[in-house]
Amino acid sequence: MSELSWIFLSAMVVNNFTLALFLGLCPFMGVSARVETALRMGAANIFVLVLTSLTVSFLNAFILERAPYLRIISFIVVIASLVQIVETVIKKVSPTLFRELGIYLPLITTNCAILGLAIFQTNRDYNVFEGLAFALGAGFGLTLALVLMASIREETELADVPSIARGMGLVLIIAASLSMGFMGFAGLLSST
Amino acid sequence: MRRNSTFHSGVHPDDAKELTAASPIRRLPFPDEVVLPLQQHTGAPATLIVRVGDRVERGDMIAAAEGFISSPVHASAAGRVAAIGPWPHPSGQYQTAVRIAVDRYAAQTPRRRLVPNWEGLSPKEIVAAVQQAGVVGLGGAAFPAHVKLSPPSDQVIDTLLVNGCECEPYLTSDHRVMVEYSERVYLGIRIMLDCLGIRRAIVGIEQNKPDAIATMTAAAPVDLDIEVCGLEAKYPQGAEKMLIKSLLDREVPSGGLPGKVGVVVQNVGSVATLAEVFETGLPLIERIVTVTGPGVREPGNWIVPVGTKLRDLLAGSGGLADDASEIIFGGPMMGVAVASLDTPVLKGTSGVLVLSKGEAPPREDYPCIRCGRCLDACPVFLNPQRLGNLATSERWPEMLENHLMDCMLCGCCSYVCPSNIPLSHLFTTAKTAIRRRPVA
Amino acid sequence: MSGGNLDAGTLDVAPAQASSLRMVASLGTAGALAGLLIVVVFTVTLAPIEAHKAEVLKRAVSEVLNDPASYETLYATPQDVFEAPPAGGAERNAEKIYVGLDAKGRATGVGVKAAAAGFQDVITLIYGFDPTTGKLLGMKVLESKETPGLGDKIEKDLSFVAQFRGATPPLQAVKRVTGAPGEIDAITGATISSRAVVRIINESLERLRTPIEAHFEETSP
């Protein structure tokens, strides 16, 4: 149990996927202009991460046992296909949601966070539950980072930001600051 | 009965009333010309009924009300209509006005009673008479008084609040009215209660006017349910929503009018004028104006004809001091600066304040430091900080989402802002822009 | 900004929808080809990769076991030690251990891999343990993400690493050495990482000490 919570917290704050491991930066930069969208993107990410974790557990246990060299390719193909299916369904079911996340829905597939999760989970030999804790931690961590970034960006939109810093320069510096802030969590639950 | 004797938030500016608080109300000589804009009240402007060259007597109607929410304009002096055309208006825009060359030799008295005697009139007839007499609120908004006297049938009014707060610094016209004409105020209250068919009235007076509280308490008629209440001296105690909160602990719903909570609010000056109109039989053609501030030589409270030009009013007050820098119609918190000395006094002009250079030094502005003082000061609990930010980048729709329309432009936020950000001015600007081009 | 170039540039106006069969077939074919390519590369690279891995392991084992002549890989669970991966329920808990053998084939010590959370992330290390003397033979960090300049001293600070040779478990990381057995002087500025190393070894030994000692008594009377 405490192992699970460590995995969860570690993935969420100590080794936050976005701010410490540099996974999933493209959507982090692209979809963090509005809190609304950031929340939705975060939710979508949590969903896909959990889906991925389950899929990977399954693939590792039943199919890739014999052919570990096929991991990368199988993971990505399966995840990409799953997301594409989900995407097609969403497009039909909720065109608004689809429009909101627009181009980034397919990008979740090609998001490092997803494949990164698959690979880390495999390398660390997580079982299904550990994998789930990991996926949830990673997902909530991503969402946290996205939402923080989005709320700060909305704030700076009203600020008198010097012209050279408008756009991604400022975003990256905010990310650096956030990342420094998250360093405060280093060593959490492992210092005794 | 009263749980609150004040409201939350607000500010405590120095009231600076000592300049004129003890000056009795006096009359100024008639000016050579009066200028009467057709728009002197909230609502539809009046329609012209005279032509250039016409001769008018004091009290003659020169523009008729245009519908129910409107009010006529009367000649405030006998003379000849010299011109009709655009003229500087306190709003800052030129507006159509009737210029009357005052007849030097005419007896400036009416020949007949123009307003009927109130006794024996039905509420409906009182309302009609009040409208015909052109009575509007003298507390600031210049809302036609007869409209408040005929509440819609679905509203049950139980209390008349008489607003004697005069919370704006410097101004003392209401104060003097209460001290000098308390009987007239009570007559006005009596007429209004009669018209509204209720019995209860509360007079709210800020505690910085103890003599007014004393006189009003002493003069209160015993046959009516009247209470005189001292209120904390705090700006904007006199704003009607705040007054209702303080006196009755009722909150006027956002976007609603006092009628929604069973209250009619009238300024003491309006009440006294109502009485005066019925007493003298003359429509509203004169008003009491406080001329004050470090920029005038002889501050005082004057009775002048409506339409007196600023130039004449200042001349009557000893002229401008050498270091006079800014002339304001109204008080320092909500009053509007005027540029032209030809601007006439309107029915709703309660005072003219002239600031000197020392009093209004140029101040440096700084970026908002998010100190939150404006939030603490705002009597209606808006977030002026955010609104201000949105206003500078002209994001009107978001301002509406942030309740811009609840802002009453009281100026408390600007008053406290250490960074000197003109918040309430930005909100005025935003409201104007939105009114001109409604956003979705 | 990002993704600007990714807009579905569908200039080729509306291709008639491909038949499902064709989609499945082309994906299947592509998959088969990809599989073929990968397996070929895999087979080619297998040997060097394996050799490298073995080399790394061998170096690590010889470092923590004082250069044994050879070593054999066994599988330990908290209950027992096996020659081959145990089947059934015990499988998941089995850990690989490396028994160092001297030239005569006698066991000189056992190398154990262990991992747990450090300051930043998981620290993986291997330590050598001599069941006969009950002392450690050495410790080497295999993988860690500790802060460069601070936490990474647990692998780079040789005097820290040297302390493990001959230390008697259970260990204790202290800031001021008093001379008690099992004391490890924690690195200043990396106290947490030092303690993590100590904790990892202690916990691992706690789990495996009994079966390992039992196994040693059996094999080397």
Added chain:
Amino acid sequence: MTASTRIVSASPHIKQGDSTPTIMWSVVASLVPVVASAIYFFGPSAILVLAASTAGALAPESLLGGRGARSLRDGSAAITGILLGLTLPPGIPLWMAFLGGAFGIGFGKLVFGGLGQNVFNPALLGRAFLQAAFPVAITTWPIRAESWWNLRGDNFALPLMSPSVPEAMTGATPLGLMKFEQMTTPSWDLMLGTTGGSLGETSGLIILICGLYLAARRHLDWRIPASILGSVALFSTLLHGLDAARYPGPVFMLFSGGLMLGAVYMATDMVTSPVTHRGCWIFGAGIGFLVLVIRLWGGLSEGVMYAILLMNALVPFINRATQPRIFGTLGVGGES
């Protein structure tokens, strides 16, 4: 009166006295006793470090701040520099102190557009940068010096070069002792400041008094220190009750480390704290909670800086979530 001398301006035409520079400078003034105690305890090193960090803060502000010299006149950069200096250990090389100030102002303030627009506390961002860049130098604490005149470390290390501090000269802070060696420090030492630590954290009582003065002048929102100190006191009392051996009591928690300075001077930076009252309570409680989490379960012995920075990041969100209830919407509930 000619046209050119008459002005027209928007209402209100009168203003309350306080202006942004007067607020800032009075905060600077209130820091004098704190700085004095730092100098008393740490000698010439304190003066040097404070001067270097302040110079570091002023340099980019005057070079890049724009708007003429106004950004210097408003006093905010001076506060940043002094406060940064107060969070640094006395023996830190001057070039690092300077760099921290420059980083804090440059990347914590100017990129956001200068005064009032920043999201993170510039002084703490500068310190966070130093801590991440030079973790050893910034956690090297001097033991008591022989005479007041001695430097407390290698202040004069060459730029970009490491300080050389003899091992014998370094000690530990009360928090470090508590966390890594389970040793507590007597409460009076903590309150009076006779312990090791960074320049401004050694005398909780003086800081508290200065804070009361500022709160009385309404230059800081008392809700923030109150909720920080309150939540730390509350949680640490609870935990201390649960396991007194593991969790130190509230007095130790309140007066050790940078908590006082952080709660009184840094969390209260109006620019980087919420504007609403409810927001301030949440913000403060969040800081208190995070401080305890980091101190008790985290890898570092002190967490005030990180707690404040992390809550700074949440401020836009808090502001949005705690909009006041609009007058006349009684019963309708708050605005989200």
Added chain:
Amino acid sequence: MRETTQQEDFLRGIWRENPVLIQMLGLCPALAVTNNVENSLAMGLATLFVLCGSSLLVSLCQRFIPGEIRISAYILIIATFVTVADLSLQALVPDIHKALGAFIALIVVNCMILGRQEAFASKRPVGRALLDALGTGAGFSIALVMLGAVREVLGSGSFLGVSLFGPSYEPWIVMILPPGGFLTLGVLLLGLAWWQERRPDRIEASQRRQAGSQEAIAVAGIATSGRPTPTRGEAG
């Protein structure tokens, strides 16, 4: 679509549409592995290899791939090359492979690669696609090496492992930690923006504008409140 010259196809990716510095694509590897020059270079080359390989193949096979499964097919192709690169690096330079860790595998999901397939390779002849891939890959590598150089010099005091300042240099550890990655790229972008703003034509334009407004303010004698340039709704 506007036609481009061959030279443009190649050069575009290196500078004008540099994937990292301008388009902000493929940021994860660009920040994660650039704590020294060696890793940056290895990552850049590995990516270049994958990009060229897959562009080639995609461009060759574009006619056979039905639109609906286009993405899956591209990913399959990319993943194949990545696996090849992964295995080869592991066999040839195991130390670097270890340093790059999972990020070799993560080349698969480098948005830049898929982006090039979608936007370019799938619509162009082989030669063109290859040129574009080379340019983009080179641009990517250059950006990575730039980042890696800054971070290694400041963070370790060395370049390609060669110590620059001697042993008493105090490394800025933050530069090789995650915040350093964000920071370096951020500063790089600020510098780029500054440089672009200083280009003569822009200076003139902005001066002209400013002169106008400033004069307006000066002449009217307006004492207060400069206003910020309004941001219209969707900044960023």
Added chain:
Amino acid sequence: MDLYAIFQSILILSGVCVVFGALIALAHSRFRVFEDPRIEAALELLPRTNCGACGSPGCRPFAEGLVQGEQQPASCTVMGPAEIEDVAQLLGVEAGEANKRVARLLCAGGSHVAVQDAEYRGFASCKAAASVAGGGKGCTWGCLGLADCEVACDLDAIHMSAALLPIVDPVRCTACGDCVDACPKDLFVIMPLEPHLIVQCRSELEGEEAEGLCQVACNGCGKCVLDAAEGLIDIVEGLAVIDYTKHGLEAPGATKRCPTGAIVWVENAQLLEGTGGSATDASQTAE
């Protein structure tokens, strides 16, 4: 080489691919949403400034309009002829006819000719100034010169002259109308670029009153009415008003006897040529 391994890996991968290919195919056939790809393609070619000058709320709706045949490519005022042709070709439609329109300013009373009653002190924006005693300018209808229009113009087509009047660059102006919305004094009108008469004044004052506040005011003397074709110009509330429905009758002659130069014949840029007022010089120095 291990044949078994090869076989196995091919099997696994092609199996995975087939299964998911089938799933995708299924999803597509069940859930597909049709969207005309030409919309996306046309949008690609549009400038995406979302200026709204075409009458659509933005470029995407314009693209949809194009595809549905409700819009003509030339309605976009931002694209050049070549680009318009591209769009027309893509969609296989006529380019349509562009009708260049620009914003014109109805005030020439810069700070050099108009009287300022009082100094405005406050937020530097015309909208804000307009609410404070009309900005302190003598003429209540005139331009306040605080550049709201300049800020509003996304296309950088406006800059303020030294006399604090906005100068519109007719080349850059796309007639988007942002400046019309921005000006609190309603001084901008959008009209065709073709040469014509403009009365650069909105003051309703007459005679000396008007001229007292601004040297280039229209004082309502009526001379232009006589000089122009019958019925083209009329004096309404002290102001000459041109009936633009009679465009054909316009001629430069009408400006000949105007005593203040309030009426001008404009051929291209306004305030640069034949204004009669010295705004000419001002704008040239600002160029």
